[in-house]
Amino acid sequence: MQEVLGVGLRTRWKIWGVFERTTGGVSCSIQALSSERNRAGSLTCSFQAFRDWKEQEVIFEGFERMDEGLDSEGNTLPTREVMWETYTGDEKSREEWYTKGVNYWSAVEASVDGVLGGYGSISGRDVTESNKFLTDCLKTLKPDSHESSMVALDCGAGVGRVTKNLLMHHFNEVDLVEPVQQLIEVAQQDLHLDFDSLGTRMRKVNFFNCPLQEYVPPAERYDVIWIQWCIGHLTDADVIEFFNRAKLGLKRGGFIVLKENVAKSGFVLDKEDFSVTRSDQYFRDLFQQGGLHVYQHRKQTGFPRELFEVHMYCLTTEVKKTTKLRKAKKVNRPGIIK
């Protein structure tokens, strides 16, 4: 339940603290506005930190840096609100934003190397860690599910790299959503039905040539919704709306995996492909607004240093206890020499 327990006000900055009673105590989300510097933003901190003005000042300094963004030409963008208003403030500019994004991907080579911006070589490492993350999440969140009845959604699927190398190994049926015709055509050619040695159909892939902001998941269809390297194309409002539709599209116990580039702070606007790389805090704000909870969070390892960090989030519609996978107990017994 959300309840306003107190309101803070400072001289240069106006700060509103909205306090929420949570199971772990009280958390506080701060909304701040500086009339002098024309800045606005929000962050979440502990109740104690908010009460301690000195400490709060430190947090607030951090906030200033956290909310500020950059574009790919090195220009500073004061807040995410200012950025979205500038680029997608009315219906015409919003449409242009999405068209430019799709045009960018329509011009790349329709291959794994093309959709990974020339970094096709990282695909194997990416899939290995995704597979480990997905397996761990399925084990604890869907322990009784049978592969034969499992369905997944691959969002912004490109040439079907994730479906082919990851999802088809876990799910009986995969729906693939991709707005760029040339890319989805390659996926269609590549992901024809798979047959086992007896000639029985094993996997089915369905194709939807459509952008994510327009896709409506059928009610309670999916065990897992996989969103990788495409959510940056969606505006904040469309991300939240998609989360709301996705929640209805999940089966009981189903979950969403978001795997994305993450900025160190604030956000980075790419004016070439018209996407935004968000910070971890930014993503968590969107999850909260979309009514999703972070069940598991892990960082990808082993990618080239020049790339953004890549994080994997497992998101659930209800708060779930994170169960750490137990290591097998060491038994104090002599080994058998054969």
Ligand SMILES: C[S@@+](CC[C@H](N)C(=O)[O-])C[C@H]1O[C@@H](n2cnc3c(N)ncnc32)[C@H](O)[C@@H]1O
């Ligand atoms: C970096 S590629 C990633 C492709 C795939 N997810 C993968 O990991 O191999 C980005 C993909 O996002 C798609 N995309 C662009 N705008 C989109 C939108 N509005 N909705 C869904 N996908 C979008 C592009 O067409 C492209 O296939």
